[in-house]
Amino acid sequence: MHKKLWVVLLMFACFNLAGCWDSKDVESLAFPIAAAYDVHQDDPGGMNQLNQGPLEQPEVDVTVIFPNLKATARDPVTVETIPAPTVGYAREKRSYTSSELYVTGFNKVILTGEDLARQGLNKPFESLYRFPEVSTNMLLAVVEGRGEDILKEPNENTDNMATYLYALLREPKAHSIPATTLHEFDMSQAAGRNPVVPVIKAGGVNQVVLTGIAIFKKDRLVTKLNLYQTRYLAFLRGISTQVYIPFVLEDENAQGAALFDNERKVTVERQGDRFTFKVQVILKGVITEHPSEQPVDTARVKMIEDYIAGQVESNCRDMIKTMQNEWKVDCIDINKYALSKWRRELKDRVDDEQFIQNAEIQVETKVKIYSSGEVR
Amino acid sequence: MSGLHHINGRQLMFIITGGQVGTAMLALPAILSREAGQHAWICVLLGAIVPILNVIIIEKLGSRHLGLNVVQLFQALLGRVLGYAMIIVFIIYLALSAIYFIDAFARLIQLFMLPRTPFWITVLLAMVCIVYAGSKGGQVVGRINETLFFGLVLSLIAIVIPALYHHDPTNLLPLGELDARELLRGIFYSIFAFAGTEILLVLYSQVDKPEQVKSAALKGVGLSTAAYLIVTICCLLVFGAERMVRYSWPGVTILKIAQVPVLERLEFYFLAIWVGIVLRRIINVIFSAALAIAQLFKAEDKIASIMLLIGAAIFSGSFISPTVMQYDVLLEYFSIVYLLIGMLLPLLLLLISWFRKEVFDVGA
Numbered sequence: 001m002h003k004k005l006w007v008v009l010l011m012f013a014c015f016n017l018a019g020c021w022d023s024k025d026v027e028s029l030a031f032p033i034a035a036a037y038d039v040h041q042d043d044p045g046g047m048n049q050l051n052q053g054p055l056e057q058p059e060v061d062v063t064v065i066f067p068n069l070k071a072t073a074r075d076p077v078t079v080e081t082i083p084a085p086t087v088g089y090a091r092e093k094r095s096y097t098s099s100e101l102y103v104t105g106f107n108k109v110i111l112t113g114e115d116l117a118r119q120g121l122n123k124p125f126e127s128l129y130r131f132p133e134v135s136t137n138m139l140l141a142v143v144e145g146r147g148e149d150i151l152k153e154p155n156e157n158t159d160n161m162a163t164y165l166y167a168l169l170r171e172p173k174a175h176s177i178p179a180t181t182l183h184e185f186d187m188s189q190a191a192g193r194n195p196v197v198p199v200i201k202a203g204g205v206n207q208v209v210l211t212g213i214a215i216f217k218k219d220r221l222v223t224k225l226n227l228y229q230t231r232y233l234a235f236l237r238g239i240s241t242q243v244y245i246p247f248v249l250e251d252e253n254a255q256g257a258a259l260f261d262n263e264r265k266v267t268v269e270r271q272g273d274r275f276t277f278k279v280q281v282i283l284k285g286v287i288t289e290h291p292s293e294q295p296v297d298t299a300r301v302k303m304i305e306d307y308i309a310g311q312v313e314s315n316c317r318d319m320i321k322t323m324q325n326e327w328k329v330d331c332i333d334i335n336k337y338a339l340s341k342w343r344r345e346l347k348d349r350v351d352d353e354q355f356i357q358n359a360e361i362q363v364e365t366k367v368k369i370y371s372s373g374e375v376r
Numbered sequence: 377m378s379g380l381h382h383i384n385g386r387q388l389m390f391i392i393t394g395g396q397v398g399t400a401m402l403a404l405p406a407i408l409s410r411e412a413g414q415h416a417w418i419c420v421l422l423g424a425i426v427p428i429l430n431v432i433i434i435e436k437l438g439s440r441h442l443g444l445n446v447v448q449l450f451q452a453l454l455g456r457v458l459g460y461a462m463i464i465v466f467i468i469y470l471a472l473s474a475i476y477f478i479d480a481f482a483r484l485i486q487l488f489m490l491p492r493t494p495f496w497i498t499v500l501l502a503m504v505c506i507v508y509a510g511s512k513g514g515q516v517v518g519r520i521n522e523t524l525f526f527g528l529v530l531s532l533i534a535i536v537i538p539a540l541y542h543h544d545p546t547n548l549l550p551l552g553e554l555d556a557r558e559l560l561r562g563i564f565y566s567i568f569a570f571a572g573t574e575i576l577l578v579l580y581s582q583v584d585k586p587e588q589v590k591s592a593a594l595k596g597v598g599l600s601t602a603a604y605l606i607v608t609i610c611c612l613l614v615f616g617a618e619r620m621v622r623y624s625w626p627g628v629t630i631l632k633i634a635q636v637p638v639l640e641r642l643e644f645y646f647l648a649i650w651v652g653i654v655l656r657r658i659i660n661v662i663f664s665a666a667l668a669i670a671q672l673f674k675a676e677d678k679i680a681s682i683m684l685l686i687g688a689a690i691f692s693g694s695f696i697s698p699t700v701m702q703y704d705v706l707l708e709y710f711s712i713v714y715l716l717i718g719m720l721l722p723l724l725l726l727l728i729s730w731f732r733k734e735v736f737d738v739g740a
Contacts, residue, residue: 022492105641129622132488135641136632183542183633190618340549343414347618 030100032064034162036147037087037124038113044081050093051083058083060124062090063148065162076159079151088127105133108166110140111147117221128182136183139169142214142221144201153207164206169198176234176241177210189218192335192350199224215331222327232315235281236332238264247307252291258369260285268337276360277334281312286371296372305367313365320361328353381514381667385588390521391660392596395572397528397603398657399480402627404569404604405611406620412562413617414548417608419559423566424601427573430719431593437726438580445581447671453728463672469717470665471686474658475693476710478502481654483700488628489647499694505655507687510663511680514582517663524656527649532603534646535610535627538634543613567711569604573597574718575664624700662686
């Protein structure tokens with residue numbers, strides 16, 4: 001009896017050696033690795049016909065780029081735009097246009113058109129947070145114009161624009177634009193906080209250039225900063241960067257430069273309803289270019305440090321003034337320090353425009369040059 | 377005492393931890409943040425007082441009636457009829473908790489790992505493992521708990537990694553704005569997570585050295601508290617209380633933000649380990665119920681058949697499956713029932729034992 005039972009069990013085990021019975025071959029899968037969300041316009045590729053029901057008025061155009069995994073495919077990637085009432089709904093529509101099974105878990109980059117970003121991104125992003133398969137590590141960027149145009153841009157230096165975008169947005173290199181993930185975008189919408197997202201546009205040898213940073217009030221784009229302004233935002237916000245800062249000394253007409261790492265410290269005090277923030281910007285770096293062959297001694301280093309500290313402090317003050325009077329949103333991420341002391345009292349009003357407008361924000365810059373490179 | 381179910385103090389420590397830590401650890405930070413904001417981690421510490429008291433009460437009770445198993449203890453203190461009735465209530469409570477645990481486990485697996493696998497298959501496969509483990513007796517259950525504890529350590533390390541890179545210390549501040557009502561609500565909601573110490577009522581008589589019970593069980597509660605505390609603090613640091621309440625299982629979501637080369641998606645590896653950790657909790661509860669039934673019918677050598685029967689009953693019970701949205705309401709009831717049966721019942725037994733001291737002295 002036992003022997004017969006073992007034979008049955010062995011046969012059952014053998015049947016399972018084939019692996020999953022409903023497995024899908026990799027060639028029959030579509031892995032989007034970048035997507036762009038734009039406000040719906042016109043009839044992209046005649047795809048409006050996919051939306052014919054009463055609740056199917058297209059509001060967003062979802063463009064995805066996915067590699068063609070079939071060996072016989074002529075193009076390395078497919079770029080497709082689907083209009084749909086919501087981003088989540090576009091996934092269902094995609095099954096009408098493609099034979100491959102759509103697998104969303106490998107998406108690395110989300111681009112949003114500027115128009116959509118001004119309307120607010122929580123609605124288009126909602127299904128991304130809800131769907132466990134989707135990674136919250138995806139990198140975000142706002143596109144000057146429409147996101148789909150970037151994905152459809154032919155690039156001679158890479159056969160896959162998505163992987164190029166991922167490398168471009170992944171981490172700050174020698175610039176001050178931070179990488180912003182979907183997770184960070186969500187966390188930066190807590191009380192007292194606001195997100196910032198890199199801005200890109202079509203152009204350059206690789207068809208895409210970073211042009212600055214977008215400031216959001218919660219999920220809505222408020223304004224865009226150029227590369228010069230972005231540097232001072234990074235200093236004030238405490239975004240860890242590596243930047244070159246130019247300097248000109250009084251006794252020399254030529255320009256030099258130093259490479260700095262930055263950090264910041266924030267303290268907050270209050271007198272009644274008057275909040276005073278003290279932001280200390282600390283720059284530590286090395287001289288990368290000196291305008292003359294004069295030796296860089298301690299006196300000269302002190303002159304350079306003072307010059308850069310003055311310039312940075314002045315530019316930071318200008319930015320704070322603009323932030324308080326024009327943008328009226330805490331884009332330098334200091335309100336959270338007030339919340340960390342008086343959360344219960346402030347949590348409902350810390351995001352009011354008046355709060356940041358009426359705050360006194362003092363800036364102090366400390367510059368430390370610890371080396372002049374290989375040359376004295 | 378049957379040698380088959382005999383465990384040592386070290387194994388008891390891991391069984392207590394195993395009986396407490398399950399899917400609750402992944403949901404607890406969001407539940408406590410909703411009630412107590414940035415003070416959620418304080419609720420974990422204060423909530424641990426309940427199971428500590430529970431362990432002290434049960435140990436006191438057990439040490440006053442050495443040599444009696446749970447059925448004999450109930451009958452000695454409550455009388456034959458009421459003793460039978462209460463032991464049956466206690467067994468039903470353990471079985472219902474097992475249904476709740478296995479349901480939460482299967483829902484989590486369905487959501488994150490196997491969305492197309494039918495719910496009942498996940499439950500069935502889990503029950504096969506649980507019944508097999510429990511059918512081998514207390515010694516094997518003890519060893520399983522000991523081994524799988526290291527899975528819990530690995531899981532905690534995985535949760536700490538994202539917190540090292542994505543933390544914001546201001547999320548924990550200010551500490552001074554404590555509100556007694558919020559804290560009490562938070563402590564109440566933490567109770568469901570700490571449930572599991574009541575199995576000591578059954579296991580006390582199986583420990584080879586009763587003098588080790590108190591220290592081992594308290595160490596077990598300490599380990600569970602440390603696990604809950606680490607996860608809650610990490611989730612608070614990463615998400616902050618305000619944003620965390622949006623997530624059902626922040627203990628898993630936190631893993632989605634870790635960028636680990638080669639592995640890519642840390643949460644899938646984590647959940648593979650986590651399956652063992654959750655099953656451990658269910659094994660302990662069902663095994664305790666089976667042992668109590670075996671003692672009730674004086675059939676401790678028939679534990680395999682009893683495990684099979686309870687397993688079948690729990691599998692059937694899991695078809696009355698609540699939705700994830702109903703968990704919040706259920707865990708309120710669960711906390712109350714744990715307080716009544718897990719906490720107040722042993723306390724009542726202890727009080728009776730004190731008042732009827734002379735009877736037992738005579739009996740002894």
